[in-house]
Amino acid sequence: MSNPFLKWDTASRREFMLRTAKTTLGVSVLSHLDKAMGAAEPAPAGKGGKAKAVIYLYMGGGMTHIDTWDPKTGETKGAKEPISTNGNMQLGGYMTNMAKVADKITVVRSMSSKTGVHEAGNYLMHTGYEPRGTIVHPGLGSWAHHFLGKVQKTLPSSVVIGSNNASSGFFPPAYAPVPIGNPDAGLQNIKTTVGEDSFNKRLSLMNEFDTAFRDKFKSADVKAYNEFYDETLKLLKSEDLKAFDLAQEPAETKALYGNSGFGKGCLLARRLVQNGVRFVEVGMGGWDMHNNIDTAMSTTGATMDMVFAALISDLKRTGLLDSTLVVMGSEFGRTPTVNENGGRDHYPKVYSTVFAGGGVKGGYVYGSSDKDGREVADKQVSVQDYIATIGAAMGLPVDKVVFSPSGRPFTVGDKGSVVADIFA
Amino acid sequence: MKINKYLLTGIGALALGALTASAATRTWTDAQGRKVEAAFIKLDGETIYIQTADGSVHPLPLSRFSAEDQEAAKTMAPADNANILAQVPTNATAAQAAGKIDQLVAMGLQKGNVKLAEAWRKQVAEDAKKGVKTPTPTALKPNPPCTDEQFIRRVYLDIVGRIPNYTETSVFIKSASSTKRAELIDKLLASDGYVNHMYDYFADMLRITEGTNQVRTLNYAQWLKQQVVANRPYNEIVFEMLTAEGKVWNNGAAGYLLRDSGMPLDNLANTLTVFLGTDVACAQCHDHPFSDWTQMQFYQMASFFGATTTRLNGKDFAGGDPEKKLTEELTYMMEKQGKDVKEARIQVQNAVRNVFTANRMSIKDRDQNGMKLPADYKYKDASPNDPVAPKLISWSPKDKENPAYKDAEAELGTSSTSKSTSKKTAAKAATSAAATASAAAKNEGLRNTFAKWATHPQNPRFAMTIANRMWQRAFGLGLTQSVKSIDNPDESYNPELLKHLSSEMVRLKFNLKEFMRVVYNTKAYQSEATTEALAMGEPYYFQGPVLRRLSAEQAWDSYMTLVLGDKVDSIKNTEADLYGRSVDLDLEKATPQTLISKVTALQTLGQKQAAKMGGSLAMANKDDAKKKGTGAAMEKMEDEDMMIVKVGNMKLMRASELEQPTQGGHFLREFGQSDRTVIDGASKSGSVPQVLMMMNGDAQKLLTDKESLIHRTLKLAKSPEDKTEIVFLSILSRKPTLREKDLAKKELQAHGEEGYSNMIWALINTREFTFMQ
Secondary structure, three states, X not given: OOOHHHHOOOHHHHHXXXXXXXXXXXXHHHHHHHHHOOOOOOOOXXXXXXXXXXXXXXXXXXXXXXXXXXXXXXXXXXXXOOEEOOOOOEEOOOOOOHHHOHHHXXXXXXXXXXXXXXXXXXXXXXHOOOXXXXXXXXXXXXXXXXXXXXXXXXXXXXXXXXXXXOOOOOOOHHHOOEXXXXXXXXOOOOOOOOOHHHHHHHHHHHHHHOHXXXXXXXXXXXXXXXXXXXXXXXXXXXXXXXXXXXXXXXXXXXXXXXXXXXXXXXXXXXXXXXXXXOEEEEEEOOOOOOEOHHHHHHHHHHHHHHHHHHHHHHXXXXXXXXXXXXXXXXXXXXXXXXXXXXXXXXXXXXXXXXXXXXXXXXXXXXXEEOOOOOOEEEOOEEHHHHHHHHHHHOOOOOOOOEEOOOOOEEOXXXXXXXXXXXXX | OOOOXXXXXXXXXXXXXXXXXXXXXXXXXXXXXXXXXXXXXXXXXXXXXXXXXXXXXXXXXXXXXXXXXXXXHHXXXXXXXXXXXXXXXXXXXXXXXXXXXXXXXXXXXXXXXXXXXXXXXXXXXXXXXXXXXXXXXXXXXXXXXXXXXXXXXXXXXXXXXXXXXXXXXXXHHHOOOOOHHHHXXXXXXXXHHHHHHHHHHHHHXXXXXXEEOOEXXXXXXXXXXXXXXXXXXXXXHHHHHHHOXXXXXXXXXXXXXXXXXXXXXXXXXXXXXXXXXXXXXXXXXXXXXXXXXXXXXXXXXXXXXXXXXXXXXXHHOOOOOOHHHXXXXXXXXXXXXXXXXXXXXXXXXXXXXXXXXXXXXXXXXXXXXXXXOOOOOOOOOOOOOOEOOOOOOOOOHHHHHOHXXXXXXXXXXXXXXXXXXXXXXXXXXXXXXXXXXXXXXXXXXXXXXXXXXHOOOOXXXXXXXXXXXHHHHHHOOOOXXXXXXXXXXXXXXXXXXXXXXXXXXXXXXXXXXXXXXHHHOOOOOOXXXXXXXOOOOOOOOOOXXXXXXXXXXXXXXXXXXXXXXXXXXXXXXXXXXXXXXXXXXXXXXXXXXXXHHHHHHHHXXXXXXXXXXXXXXXXXXXXXXXXXXXXXXXXXXXXXXXXXXXXXXXXXXXXXXXXXXXXXXXXXXHOOOOOOOOOOOOOOOOOHHHHHHHHHOHHHHHHHOOOOHHHHHHHHOOOHHHHHHHHHHHHHOOOOOHHHHHHHHHHHHHHOOHHHHHHHHHHHOOHHHHEEO
């Protein structure tokens, strides 16, 4: 028997599930916390709110802005000439596929941050806060879970594919994104090795043997584990599991995304969004191009270009683009001047991010850098503004102060201003 | 005079050396009127040290004493030998040193109670206004001593990083020796498993990876393991990492700087964080918003590494960069052999580049310091792009008197500020050949100066940081909110204990094994784990260790123990040797022939690795396999000693011997192994995929496999009762309770042999297994 849970619809099964949930306090703990932390409020009027889902494409390592979204012709140009697009903008010479869907994107060319360190920058671009030793800040998926709850019962509200950002911050662990290491494998280990009866017997033995321990240790960590077991069992008996299975896609769609891990991750992201997952992050590494950036862009850059364009076209084709915001970001840009190893180094002072779908304008450029891409020339956007803008696109009340269990105040994007101009 | 037990909680029968009371004794009274006779030793902040008639010295919170005593203590002169009396004698035994720590823990608890009482009194006054009754707070007290069953599981997981197997557990529990705990600690500290687990800790702390910029740096991990095997003092290990030169396969310590090749500023920020508990990463880009660190200070520190390169280029070869010349020679050779010119060129270029990229990764100190302020430097004390001279940071004005600083300043000399690469200075320097040579020599020695200061026993943070980290390893929490940022030691959970642990680290000459021996022998460590939930941000008083989820490595290694037993500790990965030997090439002397030999060696490396792997679980436990004659499984075994067993995608080895880190999707990663980008990046939270893996994963299947050690151990027992006991002792390191025995009996009656697999599955999936108490 491959997956007995798909047939879990008899009364005894439901009773069993209910009992497990009660024993482990999972249900009551969650609802209690939900109340304590404040309920959802509508988004500020006229500032987005159209994105029912977000696909966050995170380029790990620091994506070069000049070779991608903010091309230059002067001394900092790099190996390729800028190219024209079907949108009202030019793009870096490697972005040949994106040039064909530029009419569907907004490029923000005036991002600016203060940290040139990978870890700190990565953290900032996910949470809107600088890392601290005393608190862990939540990412956008967990914020959305907090304000809006889950979209549907069994699937997680957020998923991260090929990336390490799977913390719920100060929210309960159940708000954490579910990590997928390998998109091809999807959600691994969903097949049980024994039959339905044996599996149930095993679960019941587990709970019996664990009673004394769970009674003794009431720590948050133990409770969190109980909740994860509950959630897992709910998921196992759900039809929605197919959302994780790339094999369900026709060959031509697979071909559109290509064979890279990033391509498969994006295809999986589309499937998940289609099935009711609200926030999916897809990570792509390889952007820390200190050496030979032309070679690196010809491989890493070309893959990103192909996959990003495929995702936008596919979302358009499936009618999801209007309600799905795709965002591409990275911890910083890269130095305008090419270094002695033919690479570019970390550069947070000015860099670019990209938005598509979910109610944002197409063929639009917001803000600019100066002639050589060294400074913000117009309409600077901070990381806090950026996070607040994504939040607003999802309809989150970004001005609302939420208190962590330790009593400290936080908002989506740390009081950043929503860049309302990018919304159509 | 009767010694009041409450006042002196924590005073054992232990006397620290043969010290006698030297000053006149006095009767001390606590706030509740209880009395004790003792000599005054010294007052250190809010801590009073008094010596009782048995010679032992007790640190106690001043606030516990009567107002009169408090006044007296403030006016009394310290005893002549006050500092010596308050310290642990140089040659103290682990038990003696542990006793001293327990005193300080007890004192911390008392101070905690004083604080609780104060807060309570305030609350009472407030509540009285509202007419509300304030509930009496529960006083903090040490947790009860842990049981032998709790102890053996904890101490195995902490020291050797895995659960004990059935034999190890039952032998220990049965032993009636009164010294068996100390003996077990000694045995484990001397074992192979200690190396595996200590390495795991460092690998997470130092972000150790397989490679950087497409170059494999496995020798770094191998070198670190060798240091742990030799129990090299920690200060020497760090010194060697900070000052290493050359390629990683010739000098594994070079891996530390090469890990961050191309990002020296990040490397420095990490160095300060990981070794000195000082978070200055913010100052990399601007003055630190909350601490005093400035961006100038950050660059002054970075300047110590300003003459160091981690990638050789034209400047570093006497005859210029040899890559182009060699590529041309090789292409010419291939053309002569009749290869298509264009294709030959691409092939040659790629092959040469691979070997060169690897061999360029080498640390060298150049004679010029290239460190400059960033182009966006915005403070008034200097201009953007100005050269920066090296200068050490300090944490307090007193630091200047510290020998660590005096030594460094002597080496830097007064002229250190004039040494730079600015054109003006360079032009002046050129007028004097001697001055140039001296500046060059100084630049080449900068890292050395920094490393000596950073690892100096008197450095204000070095010993404290590693002591705090080692304490966190044993108790699950450090003495500060984060071990990465000690900030102000006086604001730690127990300042006296933190300072004492630092001085112990120095007394023990950075011998981490000895330090841990002391910590594991404390009563505090051998107490039950704290059962209450800890509030975030609240101080912890170390009533005992906190409840900890197993680390990814502990969980995986425990699975491996259930499958293979204790022999899993001795299976070693030797890949680093092969890679280093295959790729190493002296670029100055390289010829087309030597280059070709390297390319070939690299190509065959993969085949050699694959040949070492294969097999099945039956083969892993090969004594049995031989008896049963499972010949097919044995086929692939070429070299039995070197053989690594691979089942599915899993190599049956301990985490420390696998890829660093393992790929996404591996058990270890799903369980929270760090991806090694961030210091201490491992996670201990759960997830749905992780639970799925515990329920249905490949590693889980190994445990219920009939060939796994746990199943084979079951065969040794006859009765179902004995077998049930084996299952419990093997997985949870404890005997089943009566209720559990009953449950097991029913399960076995209902499902027969299958019942054992069900029980194994159930126990592995308990929180009791996943957590360590």
